[in-house]
Structure formats: C-alpha cells, structure tokens
Amino acid sequence: MDSETVRIALNGVTGRMGYRQHLVRSLLALRDQGGLDLGDGRTLRPEPVLVGRREPALRAIAERHGLRHWDTDLDSVLSDGTVDVYFDAQITAARPEALIRAIAAGKHVYTEKPTATGLADALEVARLARSAGIRHGVVQDKLFLPGLLKLRRLIDGGFFGEILSVRAEFGYWVFEGDWQPAQRPSWNYRAEDGGGITIDMFPHWAYVLERLFGRVTSVMAQVSTHIPNRWDERGKPYEATADDAVYAVFRLDGGIVAQINSSWAVRVMRDELVEFQVDGVLGSAVAGPRRCRIQHRSTTPRPVWNPDQPTTDSYRDHWQEVPDNQPFENAFKAQWELFLRHVALGEPYESDLVAGARGVQLAELGLRSSAEGRRIEVPELAL
The missing domain is CATH 3.40.50.720 (NAD(P)-binding Rossmann-like Domain)
Known part of the structure; x- marks a missing residue:
C-alpha cells in the first residue's frame, strides 16, 4: 500500500x-x-x-x-x-x-x-x-458523539414517527475563579475578546438541529450574564461583559419546536452535561454524549397527577438503553x-465554511432576539 x-x-x-x-x-x-x-x-x-x-x-x-x-x-x-x-x-x-x-x-x-x-x-x-x-x-x-449517533440511528429507522419537539439542557457551574480555578479561560466571559455562551454554543445547536431534525427557521432567545464578576488565570478580578447563559426556543422546518437552555451558571442534575430529549408520536429518546435511552409508545407508563400523594413510580426505570452495536471513534x-x-x-x-457561517448567523440572531425582545426569522444565507 x-x-x-x-x-x-x-x-x-x-x-x-x-x-x-x-x-x-x-x-x-x-x-x-x-x-x-x-x-x-x-x-x-x-x-x-x-x-x-x-x-x-x-x-x-x-x-x-x-x-x-x-x-x-x-x-x-x-x-x-x-x-x-x-x-x-x-x-x-x-x-x-x-x-x-x-x-x-x-x-x-x-x-x-x-x-x-x-x-x-x-x-x-x-x-x-x-x-x-x-x-x-x-x-x-457533536454529530459524531456516540449518543447522537445512536439518536441518528433511531431517526433513520423511523423510531419516533412524527417528531414533535426537541428539548435540550447544556451546561455546568464554571467556578468564578476566586476560591477555585475556573474550568474555562477568562476570555470566554469578555465580549470584547469574542466571548459569550451564545456565540460559543449556538453554532453547535445550529448544526445539530439542522442535520438531525431540520433547518432552523426562527429563534427567540433570552441571554443573561448571571455572574457579573470573575477572576482570571492570574487571580485578578475582572468584569464579565459576555453572556454566561442563554435560553432559546427554535422553530424548525416542518413545525418541530426545539427548546435549548445553555448555561455556565447551572449545577448539574442530569446524567450527562448535555442531554437532548426528542418526543415523537411513536416514541421518545434522551441522548447525551455517550448514552441514549428510549421509551416506545407501547411501553409508556400511565402517569397520573396527584400532588397529595408521594410518587411511587420510578419513571427512569421505564426507559431502555440503546445498545452501542458498533465501535465509536473519538x-x-x-x-x-x-x-x-x-x-x-x-x-x-x-x-x-458555509455551514459554519449558518452557525454564526444563528448566534447573531439569538443575541438580536434577546436585545429586541422578539422572535426573529432566520433567512437563507446568500453567498
């Protein structure tokens, strides 16, 4: 050879x-x-x-x-x-x-x-x-992570039937840097240096949504800077001028609604640092970077709302693990x-790079949506 x-x-x-x-x-x-x-x-x-x-x-x-x-x-x-x-x-x-x-x-x-x-x-x-x-x-x-590859397998196999919605939670608590070193570089929190969670994560969400579910046609977002003061790598305090959280609702081609919360000021109460829940008429799935679990229509339990009684059902136990079925590369x-x-x-x-530009476009429109307090349509890019 x-x-x-x-x-x-x-x-x-x-x-x-x-x-x-x-x-x-x-x-x-x-x-x-x-x-x-x-x-x-x-x-x-x-x-x-x-x-x-x-x-x-x-x-x-x-x-x-x-x-x-x-x-x-x-x-x-x-x-x-x-x-x-x-x-x-x-x-x-x-x-x-x-x-x-x-x-x-x-x-x-x-x-x-x-x-x-x-x-x-x-x-x-x-x-x-x-x-x-x-x-x-x-x-x-993200498209090549085992959990999302399994999710793609489910979509391609028709597991969901008609997909109704996508909900995702991403993030973790990034230490402020005063008494514990921050897990992310300080420039991430300075807008003048190109920082901000919207410009960092919306390009990810753009390609994940587009490649798995459909083109994003509109966005409504709320950005926040929850932690206004941080300490840099040398222990020097600085003002955080960039957003550290963004909460967004996206409309996709075909009517699918996607809700994605991204935050560096949230403590994790989920199995992985990012999880996507996809709900369809025939079944649902929860996918993270490594794992993917499913619940089919035929095995969905019958929850009954009764706040006066303690919950006796373990809802997580009704979900089934999707097997690897193949080796996964980094x-x-x-x-x-x-x-x-x-x-x-x-x-x-x-x-x-055109796909990359669409990700930047979505971030820019998300920031604009938050500033103007309204939903914004996402136009087709013209090169």
Missing part, C-alpha cells in the same frame, strides 16, 4: 481543545495507527506542523510527541509549499484573519467553530474559500478522517 504524507499546520495547539482533541486524540492517533486508509491502495499519513505565539509551549509539545516542525511565524508556515492544510483552534476573535491568510496562500482550511464573532466575517471567509477552490471545513464534533478524530478524505479524494463534505 502506498503511503502519502499530508502536512497540517495546527494553530492553537497550546490551548486545551487544540492540544487534547485535535493534536493528540485525532492526528497523532491517526499517525500512530499507521495513517488513514483511503480505500484505493493509498494511506494518508498526517504530519503536524505546530504554529503559535508561545515558543516555549510549542517546543515542549513538539519534544513530548517527537514532532520536528513548529514555528511562531504563521506567514512562514503558510508560505511553505509542502504544507497542505491549515487548521485553526485560536480564540475566535483571531480566527477570520488567519483563515483568510491561509486561503490566500492556497491552503485547504479546517477550523474550530465559531468561524467568526459576526456573520459578515464568517460569510467573507466562506466566500473567499469558495472562490479559491480550496477544500474547507468546520468542526461539528468524535473529533472521526470528523478529521472525513475531512482528510475530502481533501484527498474530493468526497462530499457537508460541514463546510
């Missing part, structure tokens, strides 16, 4: 997501398994080229994993004709400019979401990528494999 190398510039690997999910659990895992079998007698072997601003951190990561190539000069990396793909996992505010430079250099681009903090920039990046004729993609990792690695096949073979790829 012939082996080919694809050189991938990774910008932002000193951050948690870029390092753990994209470098270690995706590209290095692919390298360690011998590369990606393209199915045509070729194997594609990824070779990471690390890019970032912090030289000591880059050098340490490179030495830890036996990587030879790293650089603090993005232009130098982009001018290297042997680099095939540019990947971006920087803070959102820095992303559009870097993507535009990579596109101008003729690189295929793959990026974390959101692709920009505003729709105008997201559309500009998508337009430039299309005009340049390069391959382009955006991370949509969600980020699974999507990297699809994108690299798209680069090498030109296979169809739905998670492109």
